[in-house]
Amino acid sequence: MAWSVGAGLEGRGVIVTGAAGGMGKPVAEAFATTGARVMAVDLYQSAADEVVAGLEGTDHVAVGADLSDLDAHQELVDRARRELGGVYALAHLAAVLQRRDSMDEVTEQDWDFQVDTNLKATFFLCRTAANAMRSAGEGGRIIAFTSQGWWTGGFGGSVVYCASKGGIVSMVRGMARTYGSDQITVNAVSPGQINTPMLMTDLDPEVLEQLRVATPLGRVAEPEEMAGTVVFLASQHASFISGATINVSGAMLMY
Numbered sequence: 001m002a003w004s005v006g007a008g009l010e011g012r013g014v015i016v017t018g019a020a021g022g023m024g025k026p027v028a029e030a031f032a033t034t035g036a037r038v039m040a041v042d043l044y045q046s047a048a049d050e051v052v053a054g055l056e057g058t059d060h061v062a063v064g065a066d067l068s069d070l071d072a073h074q075e076l077v078d079r080a081r082r083e084l085g086g087v088y089a090l091a092h093l094a095a096v097l098q099r100r101d102s103m104d105e106v107t108e109q110d111w112d113f114q115v116d117t118n119l120k121a122t123f124f125l126c127r128t129a130a131n132a133m134r135s136a137g138e139g140g141r142i143i144a145f146t147s148q149g150w151w152t153g154g155f156g157g158s159v160v161y162c163a164s165k166g167g168i169v170s171m172v173r174g175m176a177r178t179y180g181s182d183q184i185t186v187n188a189v190s191p192g193q194i195n196t197p198m199l200m201t202d203l204d205p206e207v208l209e210q211l212r213v214a215t216p217l218g219r220v221a222e223p224e225e226m227a228g229t230v231v232f233l234a235s236q237h238a239s240f241i242s243g244a245t246i247n248v249s250g251a252m253l254m255y
């Protein structure tokens, strides 16, 4: 086995969702440096195109798709099979956060928007990808994104978002049991506070400062600091890690 963080990924098809987002872009860039063929998926085609234009190497594909539309999932996976030669890994980062200062301001629409995008779409997309991995018979890697909020319940008006992210942890455990016999690993990455539009939008600066102080590393992370964890989980080196939730929070949480 070659000892490099992206071992085993050269020439493999990898789908990265939320690829135009704060963390998604460096994750897509990191996969491209391993020699993987990346499908960068985000809401708008132009944003996905821009990400792919900046990736090292060729054979990458940009897709504009709304993943809360479950009908889009099969087409996405079919395109990855046709255009990347398969789906070996899915790194699913796309998610939404709708902050509400007061619990009483949360509407049913807020609930549906966040739970449908963050949890429901994750279940169906991961299942669609896992079925493609199963039929290819070469194992696979599913990496979903939860949040420190799965454990803490969140800060800054994010209770509904955190409920959706708690669901990701349970779902990943169930999927790890389901797909293990096909050598498909299923894990979650759980970031702490990361400097991206999702964290910074509508966040009270005082809350941000409290979070910084509660983080023993004493800072908010930069989005690039998540990419190594994702690529490692997709690599050969992580072949026996499944059902895990990897805490990347600068010691804000310790588990």
Ligand SMILES: NC(=O)c1ccc[n+]([C@@H]2O[C@H](COP(=O)([O-])OP(=O)(O)OC[C@H]3O[C@@H](n4cnc5c(N)ncnc54)[C@H](O)[C@@H]3O)[C@@H](O)[C@H]2O)c1
Pocket: 017, 018, 019, 020, 021, 022, 023, 024, 041, 042, 043, 065, 066, 067, 068, 092, 093, 094, 095, 096, 117, 145, 146, 147, 148, 149, 190, 191, 192, 193, 194, 195, 196, 197, 198, 199
């Ligand atoms: N930033 C943080 O501090 C933090 C902390 C914990 C967890 N997370 C999680 O990390 C992941 C990445 O977050 P980020 O900070 O990079 O967020 P971001 O808002 O910068 O990026 C998210 C991306 O997902 C895309 N997206 C949203 N809904 C979509 C849909 N329906 N279909 C397709 N694409 C869609 C957006 O267009 C955006 O580009 C998310 O799952 C998030 O919940 C973030």
